[in-house]
Amino acid sequence: MGANCYACHQLTPQELSFGTIGPSLYQFAKLRGYGADTQRYAYGKIFNADAFAACSTMPRFGHNQILTEQQIKDVTALLMDPQSPVNK
Numbered sequence: 001m002g003a004n005c006y007a008c009h010q011l012t013p014q015e016l017s018f019g020t021i022g023p024s025l026y027q028f029a030k031l032r033g034y035g036a037d038t039q040r041y042a043y044g045k046i047f048n049a050d051a052f053a054a055c056s057t058m059p060r061f062g063h064n065q066i067l068t069e070q071q072i073k074d075v076t077a078l079l080m081d082p083q084s085p086v087n088k
């Protein structure tokens with residue numbers, strides 16, 4: 001995955017090198033629910049982390065145009081898909 005999410009988050013158990021600045025996202029949707037609310041939250045978080053917590057250390061990928069809207073949708077889908085390695 002692009003956008004170096006691994007620099008700060010654990011995403012899957014297969015990936016052994018990940019940073020721990022951010023919370024682990026392993027089983028994100030499995031734990032938070034696969035519903036529209038979680039999806040909206042994840043998308044918003046990735047688009048503009050500051051909207052939820054001022055001074056978030058997480059980059060504002062959408063706001064600062066590091067990722068395109070399509071890329072953010074893809075990353076959100078990765079977090080939300082029950083079949084994705086993230087939720088295994």
Ligand code: HEC
Nearest residue numbers: 003004005007008021022023042045049053056057058075
């Ligand atoms: C520079 C470090 C950094 C990078 C890179 C980063 N994040 Fe984060 N992320 C954080 C931190 C710190 C938090 C927790 C504080 C906060 O809520 O802002 C967080 C929180 C989150 C949350 C909310 C987690 C929860 O349990 O509520 C999601 C979802 C998320 N990040 C997804 C991503 C994705 C997807 C990427 C890659 C596109 C990414 N992050 C890249 C640091 C980072």
